[in-house]
Amino acid sequence: MIKKIFFTLLLLGLMAAATAAYLWQQLQDYKTEPRVNAETVFTVTSGSHFRQLESQLIEQGLLPTSPYFVWLGRLHPELTPLKSGTYLLQPGWSLEQILQHFVAGETYQFKVTLIEGMTFKQWKSQIEQVEGVVLTGALEDEAALANKLGIEQTKLEGYLQPQTYLFPYNSTDYQVVERAFLAQKAELQAAWEARAKDLPLASPYEALILASIIEKESGHAPERTTIASVFINRLNANMRLQTDPTVIYGMGDRFDGNIRRKDLREATPYNTYVIDGLPPTPIAMPGKDAIWAALNPADTKYYYFVSKGNGEHYFSKNLAEHNRAVRKYILKK
Template sequence: MIKKLALIVLFLALAAAGGAYWAYTQIENYVNSDIKPTEALLVNVPEGSNYHSFTRKLVSDGVIDASQWSRWAAKTHPELTKLKAGTYQVQPDISLAELFALVRSGKEHQFSITFVEGSTFKEWREQLTETDYLTHDTAELTEAQIAEKLGLEGEKVEGLLLPETYHYVAGQSELSILKRAATQLQAALNEAWGSRQEELPIKSAYDLLTLASIIEKETAVDKERGKVASVFVNRLNKRMRLQTDPTVIYGMGDSYDGNIRKKDLRTPTPYNTYVIFGLPPTPIAMPGKASIIAAANPADTPYFYFVADGYGGHTFSKTLAQHNRAVREYLKVLRSQ
């Protein structure tokens, strides 16, 4: 009888051990199973999430299948319960364990926004508004209020932000990006101002920035920036009007329809350099580093004029007669295209 009872106990123990092993195997299969999506996706872990709420979210979002072994996995793998809120980019063909490891690491996905050289603050604001995963905290602010929050002097932001690619994680604010852009612009401007040519007809670093913005709008060809800068510096030295179309366009504001007419060139605005002498009162766009450097160190040339050549560059001239011939050549190229 005792021998029979011992056999029963042994059988039950073996059955329990087998059942436990089988359950453990099912849990391991669940934890190491691949997620369902076959393309990269963004997974958000909301603030205050725990293992169970996050797992339910993964199921409802179609990332994993529901499983009876989910709640047991947290007991055998307590590391799964250590979550960090954020937005993560999850690659396809990874396991559930690897997904949780990513979330545990806190390495959130880095989004990016690129502001191009020569864009205006108005265009920056529109771009920020249309960019996902940002906290839009500037929409209700005026330009003057934004300038104040960025610690800028005056009420204009134009020209005071460096056009670059900026990375951010989901939920960062527009102001945080603008502050970085303002800091980087100031660093680039300080460096250029400190290494500027002697006897430039420019009174301040802000004026240098204004000149750089005009250069930026006039050419996108790197090797021409120094020449374009020299034309404007030569004109300033001779007290000639700069006569640059981008300043006219900027001064026209929303009334600009894509064309400049003769009456526009004659209409006074604070920015119309066909009417005013010297530089306009503020930058007219966001210049990049190359244009800032060119403004601080223009090429040494005898040029006072330039016009598009019809092939993506410009023709530079010393005299008005030479310039007029270059204009006629440009018009010929346009007519032939």
């Protein structure tokens, strides 16, 4: 009788062990089996609990309905403290990898690259095409947006810093602009405090205006401070700046790729062939180097420059030398 009881208990023990082993293996398969077929954007909402996450994963087709999810949380508590945010799940990821990602808080960030020399209108179009940006309509009224940022002017040209930014998924268009504005504000302040002495620039805003012109004229980075010196020398001598990018900006949408003689004579607020001094606003978004060049120009006697056609310029100290350079590099004579 004792032997029968012993063997019965042994059999039940073996069956229990086998069942436990089977369930354990099923749980391991459940957590390690690939679940993501393609790149998937998934948002863990603020305040979500581990059990609530299961229904979200099922709804997005990432999990089948199963009792194992509860047991996974109980046996692996390290996978349960979720961090809210939006995540990018990669193909081939298992449930375990998904949960590890949520616990680590490695939220999905999108990249916005804002390029030097562009206008706000061009940046607006670029920002609106970035996946992950929530469009709130904030970019539709430039003057209202400038006012919201605390800017006195109605135009944002010059106020936003060109660089590559990373933002959490579902950041708003206003947040993108605000961050670029604060970055440019800090950069301009630092450059203004470190500016050279006796510059013909009355304010940081005038420095932005000049920097935007330098940005549009300098295709060759090492020339920035030399180009800056030409404009500074002209301002000090009360000479007009006579720079084509200001003419183009003043023409707006009418510019078709060519500047004609009549365009150079047209009296727009930005045409530096007609107006004295600086135009009323920046004409583009200047980068850090252009701002620092405007406030720390090279020490030269140059008053003119002309494109060599290879991205570089020939600089001249007087009109006669400049005219010879024009004949050589522009007229090819």
